[in-house]
Amino acid sequence: MNILIIGPSWVGDMVMSHSLYQQLCLQYPQCHIDVMAPNWCKPLLARMPEVRQAIEMPLGHGKFALCERYRLGKALRQRYDMAIVLPNSLKSALIPLFAQIKHRRGWKGESRYFLLNDLRHHKQRYPMMVQRYVALAFERNAVPSATEIPILAPKLTVNPQQQAATLKQFEKQTALLGTRPLIGFCPGAEFGPAKRWPHYHYAKLAEMLIEQGYAIVLFGSAKDVEVGEQIRNTLPEALQPFCVNLAGQTSLDQAVDLIAHCAVIVSNDSGLMHIAAATSRPLVALYGPTSPTYTPPLSDKAIILRKIEGGLLKVRKSTDSAEGYHQSLIDLSPQDVMEAVRSLQA
Numbered sequence: 001m002n003i004l005i006i007g008p009s010w011v012g013d014m015v016m017s018h019s020l021y022q023q024l025c026l027q028y029p030q031c032h033i034d035v036m037a038p039n040w041c042k043p044l045l046a047r048m049p050e051v052r053q054a055i056e057m058p059l060g061h062g063k064f065a066l067c068e069r070y071r072l073g074k075a076l077r078q079r080y081d082m083a084i085v086l087p088n089s090l091k092s093a094l095i096p097l098f099a100q101i102k103h104r105r106g107w108k109g110e111s112r113y114f115l116l117n118d119l120r121h122h123k124q125r126y127p128m129m130v131q132r133y134v135a136l137a138f139e140r141n142a143v144p145s146a147t148e149i150p151i152l153a154p155k156l157t158v159n160p161q162q163q164a165a166t167l168k169q170f171e172k173q174t175a176l177l178g179t180r181p182l183i184g185f186c187p188g189a190e191f192g193p194a195k196r197w198p199h200y201h202y203a204k205l206a207e208m209l210i211e212q213g214y215a216i217v218l219f220g221s222a223k224d225v226e227v228g229e230q231i232r233n234t235l236p237e238a239l240q241p242f243c244v245n246l247a248g249q250t251s252l253d254q255a256v257d258l259i260a261h262c263a264v265i266v267s268n269d270s271g272l273m274h275i276a277a278a279t280s281r282p283l284v285a286l287y288g289p290t291s292p293t294y295t296p297p298l299s300d301k302a303i304i305l306r307k308i309e310g311g312l313l314k315v316r317k318s319t320d321s322a323e324g325y326h327q328s329l330i331d332l333s334p335q336d337v338m339e340a341v342r343s344l345q346a
Contacts, residue, residue, distance in 0.1 A: 001028050001030070001031040001032070001081045001082065002031070002032045002034070002079060002080045002081050002082075003024060003028070003031055003032065003033050003034070003080065003081065003082050003083070003084065004034050004035075004036065004055075004076065004079075004080040004082070004083045004084075004096065004099070004101060005017070005020070005021070005033060005034070005035040005036065005083075005084050005086065006036050006057075006083065006084070006085040006086060006087065006092050006093070006095060006096065007035045007036060007037035007041065007045075007057075007086055008037070008086050008087060009037070009038055009061045009087070010190075010271060011044070011252070011270075011271025011272070011274065011275065012270065012271040012273070012274040012295060013086075013129070014037065014041050014044050014045075014271075015044060015154050015156070015271070015274040015275060015277075015278050016129060016130045016133060016154060016274060016295070016298065017035075017086060017133055017154075018048050018050075018154035018155065018156075018278065019130050019133060019134050019151055019152050019153065019154055019298070020084070020086075020133040020134050020136060020137055021033050021035075021048060021050040021051060022050055022152040023134050023137035023138075023150065023152060024050070024084075024137045025050050026137075027137050027138060027139075032052045033050055033051050033052055034051070034052055034053045034054070034055055034080075035051055035053075035054055035055065036054075036055040036056075036057050036072075036095065037054060037055075037056075037057055038056070038057050038061075039056045039057075039058075040252060041054065042054045042056075043251070043252045043253035043256065044156065044252065044256075044275075047156040047157045047158070047256065048156070048157075049157065055076075057072075058072075064091050066094070069091065069094045069095050069098060070094075070098045072095050072098070073094065073095040073096070073097065073098025073099040073100075074098055074099070076095070076099035076101075077099050077100050078100075079099070080096075080099065080101045081101070081102065081103060082101065082102075082103040082104075082105065083095075083096035083099070083101040083103070083104045083105065084105045084106060084136050085104070085105070085106035085112075085116065086106070086133060086136075088107060088109030088110060089109065089110050090109075090110040090111060090112055090115065093106060093112045093115035093116055094115065096115075096116075097115050103117065103118060104116045104117050104118060105118035105119075105120070105136055106118075106119065106120065106136065107119075107120045107121075107123045107132065107136070108120065108121050108123070118140060120135065120136065120140070120143075123135075125145070125146055126146045126149070127146060127293055127294065128146075128151075128293065128294060128295070128296070129294055129295050130151055130295075130298060131146055131149050131151065134149055134150070134151060134152075135149060151298065153277075153278070153298040153299060153300075154274070154277070154278040154298055155278055155279075155280070156256055156260075156275065156278040156279050158256065158257060158260045158279060162257060163257040163260060163261065166253075166254050166257035166258060167257070167258070167261060169254070170246065170249075170250075170254075170258065173244050173246065173249070174215075174217070174244055176241045176242070176244075177215035177217075177242060177244065178215075180213060180214055180215035180242065181213075181214055181215070181263040182214070182215055182216075182217050182261065182262045182263060183206075183209050183214045183215070183216055183217070183262060183263060183264050183265075183266065183341070184216075184217050184218075184219055184258070184259055184262035184264070184265040184266070184267075184276070184281075185202055185205075185206070185216055185217070185218050185219070185231070185265075185266050185267070186218075186219050186220060186259075186265060186266070186267035186268060186270055186272040186273060186276070187199065187202050187218060187220065187224060187227050187228065187231060187268065188220040188221065188223060188224035188227060188247070188268065188270060188272070189268040189269060189270045190270070192317065192324060193318070193323055193324035193325050194288070194289060194317055194318040194324055194325070194326050195268060195269060195288055195289060195290055195326070195329075196227065196268050196325065196329065197268055197286045197288075197325075197329050197332060197337075198321075198323065198325045198329065198330055199227055199230040199231050199234060199323075200234055201329075201330075201332070201333070201334050201337075202231045202266075203230075203231045203232075203234035203235050204334040205266065205334040205337050205338060205341075206231065206235055206239075206243055207235055207236065207239060208334065208338055209338075209341070210235075210239045210242045210243065211239075214242075214263075215242045215243070215244070216242065216243040216244070217243075217244050217246055217258065217262065218231060218232070218243070218244065218245045218246060218247055219246055219247060219250070219255055219258065219259060219272055220247035220248065220272070221247065221248060222247070222248035223248075224247040224248065225245070225247045225248040227247075228245035228246075228247040229245060231243070231245075232245050246258070255272065255275070256275055256279065259272065259275055259276050259279055259281060260279040260280075260281060262276075262281055263282070263345070264281065264282045264283070264284065264341050264344055264345065265281045265282070265283045265284070266283075266284045266286070266337060266341065267283065267284070267285055267286065268286050269285065269286070269287050269288075269290040269292075269295070273285050273297055274295075274297060274298075276297070276299075277297035277298055277299035277301075277302055278298070278299070280299065280301060281301065282301045282302075282344035282345070283297055283299060283301060283302040283303070283344075284302075284303050284305060284337055284340045284341055284344065285297045285302055285303070285304045285305070286305055286306075286329065286332060286337070287304060287305065287306040288306070288307075288308070288326040288328040288329035288332075289318075289326050289328070291310075291311045292304045292306055293311060294311065301344070303340045303343065303344065305332055305336060305337065305340060306328070306332075307328045307329075307331045307332050308328040
């Protein structure tokens with residue numbers, strides 16, 4: 001059986017989708033799985049052995065482009081027996097329809113009644129996003145309940161030779177760190193500072209860790225360069241050489257290799273948090289307004305820290321501080337995180 005997945009457009013969601021691919025291989029032995037997703041996803045999909053091929057989705061997030069979707073679907077005709085659509089939008093279900101794929105499966109969303117012929121209802125019965133993904137691996141009448149659904153944790157493969165080559169590429173930036181064990185910080189998060197642990201807390205934690213013989217490596221995209229510099233510049237000047245800001249300097253593929261090399265990762269709720277979990281790194285995950293119930297790190301080596309109860313709070317901007325940090329993340333102290341790091345190192 002050939003299966004086409006219309007994949008998600010966010011790093012964390014793409015990592016979590018690996019649980020679906022693993023379960024599909026159990027439900028349909030000898031199946032072949034191709035994933036249509038943005039081009040930046042290819043390094044992640046290449047690290048998932050269950051995925052045969054990544055097919056580029058050239059359309060940007062939110063772009064309808066009906067004619068282009070028709071062209072993409074027509075090019076895929078007579079290649080697939082089933083399609084599974086992970087995004088909830090109407091437009092995401094168009095390509096499998098145009099590809100004339102006989103079996104088209106997905107959750108109810110945005111009036112997709114005539115686009116999907118295996119439409120699943122009541123997704124609210126599955127409180128975790130990964131449960132909703134994995135439920136789509138099962139036939140309609142055989143979907144386990146939320147308490148019984150098997151979740152195979154995402155696992156990104158790390159090739160030792162490739163990782164060694166990546167480490168060599170960053171020898172100059174990390175030369176001053178010497179042989180100190182590395183602690184990785186992922187201080188960025190989508191939608192601004194409301195979902196980020198304050199930079200001054202990261203700096204204080206970095207100071208404590210450096211004084212105990214560790215070195216700090218900061219990871220993130222180009223958007224996170226500034227917060228990385230804030231962390232580094234807040235450190236005492238004598239300790240700054242032991243904190244390297246690699247935000248914006250790595251490709252996603254390189255970031256996976258470097259994160260997998262760290263002794264511990266400390267991260268906001270972000271795509272890099274899910275990458276750290278999928279590379280089996282000891283992880284301290286810092287949550288504020290976002291929900292660890294809905295999208296937790298899927299790893300038995302992760303400690304989740306959160307100062308508030310309840311589900312997702314729809315906060316894009318916060319007035320709790322001049323910098324825009326949410327009060328619950330301000331209340332999460334460096335000492336709290338340090339204790340979690342120590343417990344992971346025990």
